[in-house]
Amino acid sequence: MTHHMTAVSFQKVSRHFGAVRAVDEVDLEIRPGEFFAMLGPSGSGKTTCLRLIAGFDQPTAGHIEIFGETAEGVPPYRRNVNTVFQDYALFPHLNVADNVAYGLMVRGVPRAERMREAASALELVKLPGYGARKPSQLSGGQRQRVALARALVNRPKVLLLDEPLGALDLKLREQMQEELKSLQKALGVTFVFVTHDQGEALSMADRIAVFSEGRVMQVGTPEEIYKRPRSRFVADFVGSSNVLPPDFVARHGGAVGWASLRPEAVRLSEHEGIGATIVSRSFLGASTRLSLMVGGQRLHATVPAGTSLPDDGSPVRLAFDRADLHLLDDQP
Amino acid sequence: MTMAATTVTMRPSRGGVFGHLSDVLWRNPRLTLFLMLTPPLLWLGIIYLGSLFALLLQSFFSIDEYSGLINREFTLKTYAELLHPSNLDIILRTLVMSATVTVGAAVVAFPIAYYAARYARGKWKALFYLGIMLPLWSSYLVKVYAWKLILAREGILNWLFAKAHLTWLLDAWLALPIVGGNSLSVSHTGTFLVFLYVWLPYMILPIQAALERVPANLVEASADLGASPRQTFTKVLLPLALPGVIAGSIFTFSLTMGDYIIPQIVGTSRRFIGQAVYAHQGTAGNIPLAAAFTVVPIVVMGFYLWFAKRRGAFDAV
Amino acid sequence: MRSDRNQSAPVGLKIAAAAGLLFLHLPILLIFVYAFTTEERTYQWPPPGFTLKWFAVTWNRPDVWEALILSVKVASISTVIALVLGTLCAAAVSGSRFFGREAISLLVILPIALPGIITGIALRSAFSLAEIPFSFWTIILGHATFCVVIVYNNAIARFRRTSGSLMEASMDLGADGFQTFRYVILPNIGTALLAGGMLAFALSFDEVIVTTFTAGQQQTLPIWMLEELVRPRQRPVTNVVAMVVVIVTFLPILVAYYLTRDGDQVAGGGK
Numbered sequence: 001m002t003h004h005m006t007a008v009s010f011q012k013v014s015r016h017f018g019a020v021r022a023v024d025e026v027d028l029e030i031r032p033g034e035f036f037a038m039l040g041p042s043g044s045g046k047t048t049c050l051r052l053i054a055g056f057d058q059p060t061a062g063h064i065e066i067f068g069e070t071a072e073g074v075p076p077y078r079r080n081v082n083t084v085f086q087d088y089a090l091f092p093h094l095n096v097a098d099n100v101a102y103g104l105m106v107r108g109v110p111r112a113e114r115m116r117e118a119a120s121a122l123e124l125v126k127l128p129g130y131g132a133r134k135p136s137q138l139s140g141g142q143r144q145r146v147a148l149a150r151a152l153v154n155r156p157k158v159l160l161l162d163e164p165l166g167a168l169d170l171k172l173r174e175q176m177q178e179e180l181k182s183l184q185k186a187l188g189v190t191f192v193f194v195t196h197d198q199g200e201a202l203s204m205a206d207r208i209a210v211f212s213e214g215r216v217m218q219v220g221t222p223e224e225i226y227k228r229p230r231s232r233f234v235a236d237f238v239g240s241s242n243v244l245p246p247d248f249v250a251r252h253g254g255a256v257g258w259a260s261l262r263p264e265a266v267r268l269s270e271h272e273g274i275g276a277t278i279v280s281r282s283f284l285g286a287s288t289r290l291s292l293m294v295g296g297q298r299l300h301a302t303v304p305a306g307t308s309l310p311d312d313g314s315p316v317r318l319a320f321d322r323a324d325l326h327l328l329d330d331q332p
Numbered sequence: 333m334t335m336a337a338t339t340v341t342m343r344p345s346r347g348g349v350f351g352h353l354s355d356v357l358w359r360n361p362r363l364t365l366f367l368m369l370t371p372p373l374l375w376l377g378i379i380y381l382g383s384l385f386a387l388l389l390q391s392f393f394s395i396d397e398y399s400g401l402i403n404r405e406f407t408l409k410t411y412a413e414l415l416h417p418s419n420l421d422i423i424l425r426t427l428v429m430s431a432t433v434t435v436g437a438a439v440v441a442f443p444i445a446y447y448a449a450r451y452a453r454g455k456w457k458a459l460f461y462l463g464i465m466l467p468l469w470s471s472y473l474v475k476v477y478a479w480k481l482i483l484a485r486e487g488i489l490n491w492l493f494a495k496a497h498l499t500w501l502l503d504a505w506l507a508l509p510i511v512g513g514n515s516l517s518v519s520h521t522g523t524f525l526v527f528l529y530v531w532l533p534y535m536i537l538p539i540q541a542a543l544e545r546v547p548a549n550l551v552e553a554s555a556d557l558g559a560s561p562r563q564t565f566t567k568v569l570l571p572l573a574l575p576g577v578i579a580g581s582i583f584t585f586s587l588t589m590g591d592y593i594i595p596q597i598v599g600t601s602r603r604f605i606g607q608a609v610y611a612h613q614g615t616a617g618n619i620p621l622a623a624a625f626t627v628v629p630i631v632v633m634g635f636y637l638w639f640a641k642r643r644g645a646f647d648a649v
Numbered sequence: 650m651r652s653d654r655n656q657s658a659p660v661g662l663k664i665a666a667a668a669g670l671l672f673l674h675l676p677i678l679l680i681f682v683y684a685f686t687t688e689e690r691t692y693q694w695p696p697p698g699f700t701l702k703w704f705a706v707t708w709n710r711p712d713v714w715e716a717l718i719l720s721v722k723v724a725s726i727s728t729v730i731a732l733v734l735g736t737l738c739a740a741a742v743s744g745s746r747f748f749g750r751e752a753i754s755l756l757v758i759l760p761i762a763l764p765g766i767i768t769g770i771a772l773r774s775a776f777s778l779a780e781i782p783f784s785f786w787t788i789i790l791g792h793a794t795f796c797v798v799i800v801y802n803n804a805i806a807r808f809r810r811t812s813g814s815l816m817e818a819s820m821d822l823g824a825d826g827f828q829t830f831r832y833v834i835l836p837n838i839g840t841a842l843l844a845g846g847m848l849a850f851a852l853s854f855d856e857v858i859v860t861t862f863t864a865g866q867q868q869t870l871p872i873w874m875l876e877e878l879v880r881p882r883q884r885p886v887t888n889v890v891a892m893v894v895v896i897v898t899f900l901p902i903l904v905a906y907y908l909t910r911d912g913d914q915v916a917g918g919g920k
Contacts, residue, residue, distance in 0.1 A: 103822035354825035443665030590764015
């Protein structure tokens with residue numbers, strides 16, 4: 001193996017708050033220059049991990065390295081790591097330019113130089129000429145861009161983003177997703193992105209770590225995570241797979257054990273296949289999601305919009321490839 | 333902007349005394365907290381709590397009736413003295429006055445608070461707020477003095493009664509036992525009016541705060557469910573304003589109970605607790621009895637606060 | 650409560666509210682009228698005539714000046730002490746959770762929650778036990794103690810409104826504790842501190858109950874007034890002083906209101 005330095009490495013890192021194990025023996029390797037997402041429901045420990053990297057919090061046990069240097073005991077103001085906060089945390093008493101130049105100012109960069117840097121950072125986030133405004137005069141999306149510029153102007157080795165798109169409306173969020181992604185590619189900076197939105201993680205990240213109850217359940221590329229969830233939790237949380245019990249799997253697939261099946265892997269057919277009944281349906285635009293009963297087992301299927309479907313309560317037949325049935329690592 | 337990565341991930345301390353001190357404080361949050369809390373806690377702990385404790389201690393001393401010197405031995409004798417009829421009389425008078433002032437303040441304050449919270453908007457809201465804050469913060473003595481002017485025999489109130497040909501009504505009121513007296517400025521009615529005036533803002537603000545916190549949809553929901561405005565008021569707003577009233581009453585009750593200046597300037601020669609404390613520690617030099625007297629408001633307020641906390645009044649303060 | 654925006658108040662309520670506000674303000678206005686009366690010996694209403702001469706008389710009274718200067722000195726020093734102690738306390742209480750946090754808030758509020766006479770006599774008996782003679786500084790000890798809470802209330806309200814992530818953002822961007830205090834915390838709580846300081850000054854300038862117990866022979870302006878109230882000797886001069894006191898205390902309150910009007914209320918609930 002070549003000597004490959006990691007950007008952020010967690011070695012058996014725990015953070016306990018009293019009896020609560022917010023982060024529980026987490027091992028992670030984040031590679032330089034990658035867009036890494038930490039995905040999980042609230043309280044799963046993903047934000048605490050972010051705070052451990054930023055230095056706002058210290059691990060109870062374990063070891064953290066950032067580009068090979070020990071992080072424990074180093075205050076946040078001495079780490080070359082910057083954060084885009086969930087509420088943006090723009091300084092309300094400073095204008096946009098002074099907000100962006102803040103990091104340079106406290107490090108003693110002369111005013112003229114830091115104003116120049118701030119202006120070019122604002123250009124980078126497509127807000128040229130906004131320097132004189134106060135944060136209160138900006139829209140949510142603009143504030144977010146300022147927060148991004150304020151972090152990037154310091155040329156961090158790792159940029160941390162704490163649910164940065166959570167407060168934006170859908171359209172703006174989709175636009176920002178694309179921009180963030182291309183910005184990251186252009187700058188080559190390691191991005192660590194915390195989110196509870198699986199769609200966001202899947203569409204933006206190079207790799208994803210799925211968190212649950214302070215532990216990392218699975219790390220992998222979006223495709224791996226989506227197609228081959230290794231545990232029931234990941235199957236459920238990422239794209240709501242069908243989780244099927246061993247007897248069902250044995251009857252229709254061959255193997256023995258709990259398995260996951262993506263709803264879009266299920267096909268309806270008129271004559272051959274497994275007998276089922278349509279219980280209900282919901283129209284999703286490009287597709288329709290069906291709730292079916294197969295024997296005593298509930299199953300979801302997603303079919304393209306426009307598929308002609310019988311009424312609720314009607315019998316149908318369904319089929320899927322055996323290869324789409326993935327055995328889970330944890331057998332509940 | 334180029335993103336040439338800097339070579340170091342962890343920067344050194346910025347150096348200097350502040351840089352190093354900052355690192356030390358960051359590594360020891362407990363030390364930081366300790367350093368921040370020490371000055372205020374030393375001040376309040378030693379000067380204030382120490383004094384309160386000294387006062388409490390003195391209430392267990394007694395005064396030698398012949399020499400007038402303080403006998404520093406533990407005794408409950410001084411507390412027994414509190415039960416002397418003339419002292420009980422003082423305590424009872426003070427408590428009744430405090431209760432009356434509290435009820436009066438609640439009655440007068442409610443419409444103001446209600447209007448300010450529910451109807452005043454924009455400029456009017458600010459005006460109402462200042463209209464309550466300015467009297468609250470203006471000089472206590474000036475306010476008392478103003479009432480000395482108002483209640484004086486040759487003052488504006490008597491003049492108004494005379495102009496309205498209602499002097500007979502005032503005289504009839506002053507002829508009543510307990511509330512009456514030679515003139516308004518030497519009657520319990522006068523004392524009551526001044527207390528009411530001086531402490532009124534303390535009642536308005538918490539009631540207003542409590543009413544402001546009633547969500548609009550609650551009022552709408554009540555109306556939607558078929559309640560008349562009167563029913564909405566008595567069944568929804570009044571119960572929700574109650575914590576505010578209780579919070580306000582903490583102030584009016586406590587402040588009335590501890591005051592010694594108002595009854596000294598406007599009122600009868602009958603004493604209130606504050607005056608008794610002042611007189612005993614002053615000319616009489618009987619600090620133990622004065623201390624024992626102060627324990628009465630402390631105990632009463634202790635119970636009162638306990639009751640108020642149970643009714644959730646602290647959120648409205 | 651926004652439901653009544655388009656609804657006007659019942660007439661009875663309007664009258665009661667207006668009457669209540671008049672009740673609060675007329676007595677203070679009355680003071681202004683009396684400052685100009687020609688009547689010297691009684692509180693006669695209506696005033697038989699108006700004159701400005703009492704302003705000149707008051708201006709030339711050394712005892713009034715002495716009392717005024719003492720009051721200003723006491724209020725200034727007490728305010729400075731209260732600013733330091735109150736801010737430290739508010740920062741500690743709002744910045745972290747620790748055992749005894751509630752007890753500290755209670756301790757800070759106690760000097761104004763208990764009647765002033767208790768604070769007064771407690772300090773007096775402590776001074777006599779410790780054999781500390783009355784002086785300028787014994788007055789300060791008392792005043793600073795109850796002024797702390799005013800600053801504390803104002804500061805803590807602002808600290809609560811100032812999101813904790815601002816401080817984290819500052820540290821994240823490379824500012825250490827002292828830089829964060831200077832560049833982020835102070836600018837954000839500055840107006841609240843100024844407001845708290847103004848109110849503390851007004852409170853100290855006006856205080857009489859505790860002061861009677863801690864002042865010995867010295868006269869602050871309120872003590873001077875109290876003497877005049879109990880044993881009136883110079884009614885017209887007292888009228889003028891009362892009016893000046895009203896004006897002097899209104900200014901800091903208006904400034905404090907202006908400084909804190911968007912957001913936290915002026916913490917007057919705990920005067």
